[in-house]
Amino acid sequence: MQFKSIIILTGAGISAESGIPTFRAADGLWEDHRIEDVASPEGFARNRALVQRFYNLRRAALSKAEPNPAHKALMELESYMRENGGEFLLITQNVDDLHERAGSQNLIHMHGALKSALCTHCERRQPQHSDIDERSLCEHCKTKGSLRPDIVWFGEVPYQMGRIEAALARCDLFVSIGTSGAVYPAAGFVRAARHYGARTIELNLDPSAGSALFDDSRLGKASALVPAWVKSLTHEA
Ligand SMILES: [Zn+2]
Structure with a gap:
């Protein structure tokens, strides 16, 4: 070598x-969603439920891909x-x-990774295999509803x-x-x-x-x- x-x-x-379908730069869409709605901190602040659902679907779809x-x-x-x-x-x-x-x-x-969640309260991460919603619990600080997808969004480092x-x-x-x-x-x-x-x-x-x-x-x-x-x-x- x-x-x-x-x-x-x-x-x-x-x-x-x-x-695995990906973000299409040509039209700014990812699975029919505008990228700024599902991949930015501002989009998450505007509509948490939509963003969680979007990544829950992407996470679930991984089991169908090899x-x-x-x-x-x-x-x-x-x-x-x-x-x-x-x-x-x-x-x-x-x-x-x-x-x-x-x-x-x-x-x-x-x-970042779909199979990981990030706590917005204590900023620690945990493996995530199921859906995230407002009832999800951080395994570290035990805060309810504090988890977000562990994905680096536009504007994040x-x-x-x-x-x-x-x-x-x-x-x-x-x-x-x-x-x-x-x-x-x-x-x-x-x-x-x-x-x-x-x-x-x-x-x-x-x-x-x-x-x-x-x-x-x-x-x-x-x-x-x-x-x-x-x-x-x-x-x-
Ligand atoms: Zn936490």
Whole structure:
């Protein structure tokens, strides 16, 4: 293996092939809702019931989706790196749990996770597998009705940015998979990785907004591209 520290960034494109519909930037809608209504603190303040119901439905829909060959290939790459003493970090912008279910371990959900709830009272989080409503109880402070989806909304700061920035400074390979390259700060990761001297690759359906910043750009479906790419990396001499 020529690389000692790999960072993978994934976006909606990898989950779309598992049947998870995503926010469409073109019309500003996510499952027929305006994004500002269901993915902003202001929207939550205006209509808590609507926002809770929206994420309850998304959470429930996860049980109908399965990880696809791209998710599985990333788990295999992580195992390979661990066995060979390398570093591997998977950063996802997705809020589904398909990477976990594929077996990925060193994983950051920078935009939060549907299977987690955040207490607005004590600011601690808890695993969340069922619906959240006004009767839901925080398991830490026991406050009723204080839980919200543990999702990073527009205007909020993505999670674990310090850890991500430190990893970007150390990696020698940065790979972006299934992401439009339009949403910051994730869209800026490729520039940071390049700055520190990493090789950069994108595996995407279409060229992303930052396509010119990648050393190599391979276009196609993640479920085909990612397993082939992982195989080429782990089977090299
Ligand atoms: Zn609490």
